[in-house]
Amino acid sequence: MTxxxxxxxxxxxPRPADSRAEAxxxxxxxxxxxxxxxxxxxxxxLIHEHGEAxxxxxxARMGVxxxxxxxxxxxxxxxxxxxxxxxxxxxxxxxxxxLAHECRRRHExxxxxxxxxxxxxxxxxxxxxxxxxxxxxxxxxxxxxxxxQV
Amino acid sequence: MTxxxxxxxxxxxPRPADSRAEAxxxxxxxxxxxxxxxxxxxxxxLIHEHGEAxxxxxxARMGVxxxxxxxxxxxxxxxxxxxxxxxxxxxxxxxxxxLAHECRRRHExxxxxxxxxxxxxxxxxxxxxxxxxxxxxxxxxxxxxxxxQV
DNA sequence: GTAAATTCTTAGCCAAGACTAACTTTTTTG
DNA sequence: CAAAAAAGTTAGTCTTGGCTAAGAATTTAC
Numbered sequence: 001m002t003x004x005x006x007x008x009x010x011x012x013x014p015r016p017a018d019s020r021a022e023a024x025x026x027x028x029x030x031x032x033x034x035x036x037x038x039x040x041x042x043x044x045x046l047i048h049e050h051g052e053a054x055x056x057x058x059x060a061r062m063g064v065x066x067x068x069x070x071x072x073x074x075x076x077x078x079x080x081x082x083x084x085x086x087x088x089x090x091x092x093x094x095x096x097x098x099l100a101h102e103c104r105r106r107h108e109x110x111x112x113x114x115x116x117x118x119x120x121x122x123x124x125x126x127x128x129x130x131x132x133x134x135x136x137x138x139x140x141x142x143x144x145x146x147x148x149q150v
Numbered sequence: 151m152t153x154x155x156x157x158x159x160x161x162x163x164p165r166p167a168d169s170r171a172e173a174x175x176x177x178x179x180x181x182x183x184x185x186x187x188x189x190x191x192x193x194x195x196l197i198h199e200h201g202e203a204x205x206x207x208x209x210a211r212m213g214v215x216x217x218x219x220x221x222x223x224x225x226x227x228x229x230x231x232x233x234x235x236x237x238x239x240x241x242x243x244x245x246x247x248x249l250a251h252e253c254r255r256r257h258e259x260x261x262x263x264x265x266x267x268x269x270x271x272x273x274x275x276x277x278x279x280x281x282x283x284x285x286x287x288x289x290x291x292x293x294x295x296x297x298x299q300v
Numbered sequence: 301g302t303a304a305a306t307t308c309t310t311a312g313c314c315a316a317g318a319c320t321a322a323c324t325t326t327t328t329t330g
Numbered sequence: 331c332a333a334a335a336a337a338g339t340t341a342g343t344c345t346t347g348g349c350t351a352a353g354a355a356t357t358t359a360c
Contacts, residue, residue, distance in 0.1 A: 130284025
């Protein structure tokens with residue numbers, strides 16, 4: 001049943017030009033950034049609420065253990081999103097603050113949209129947490145339009 | 151600075167820090183299943199379109215290399231979602247077929263909803279791919295209602 | 301001002317998911 | 331049917347993101 005002759009000839013391209021494949025690659029790429037975004041967003045919230053972001057608080061809110069946080073923070077620091085000193089609080093860099101702001105914006109739009117659609121607040125919060133990393137700017141604009149319009 | 155214990159930790163919690171942690175844990179749990187769902191959905195599609203699902207076709211559509219597919223299929227087999235023989239096509243088990251069906255359903259609902267909202271087909275397809283794994287049954291129902299209503 | 305408790309880090313383990321290189325099996329093709 | 335091509339697997343590497351156990355640093359409490 002090898003009927004699809006067009007798909008696999010001499011593979012010159014290391015990256016398949018298949019639009020389906022591209023979509024999956026984009027999703028995977030988005031998935032890679034999700035955790036970093038979650039952390040940065042959470043750090044911004046903690047700083048806003050408590051004046052600082054301690055690893056122990058991050059761990060509690062993320063629902064993970066302390067060493068997991070340490071590792072994640074190392075990575076965020078490597079990526080230039082936060083600054084930190086050993087055994088001390090975490091601070092966002094300019095870049096980190098920008099990302100946090102962007103995330104917050106997306107989160108708010110998705111959340112507001114879901115609630116406008118008729119979803120209960122708690123489910124909306126949970127769904128928004130998952131969805132916010134996967135909505136394009138275009139979709140976001142439509143979500144906003146809908147929420148405003150009603 | 152260490153206002154944690156006095157101000158917001160023990161007493162007021164309108165939303166206990168726990169519920170945030172739970173939300174994140176749920177998202178992480180969803181993320182863990184995403185790839186398996188993508189594979190199963192794709193395998194079902196390939197079988198439907200071509201009568202069989204070959205690893206080479208899966209790799210092309212997923213946008214990954216062959217060994218990645220082999221490993222993924224090992225895992226799917228371990229989880230009882232597919233059956234396979236070495237160097238042969240892949241088949242869904244009853245469980246795999248059920249999951250594929252469920253995924254397809256979610257995908258369709260999200261896609262239809264986004265298009266009804268006014269999104270172009272291509273972006274809708276891309277966003278649906280990312281969103282479908284993160285919508286609750288409740289949200290799905292609202293998406294359906296909206297798409298039908300308009 | 302020291303001892304206890306808490307917080308944070310390090311070290312080491314594991315599984316997933318990506319890759320390349322190299323090998324085996326199957327299929328195609330002169 | 332034998333050689334070449336394609337498909338699939340294995341082996342080995344890397345990174346991420348979890349975890350526990352144990353040790354170091356800091357903070358609290360007596």
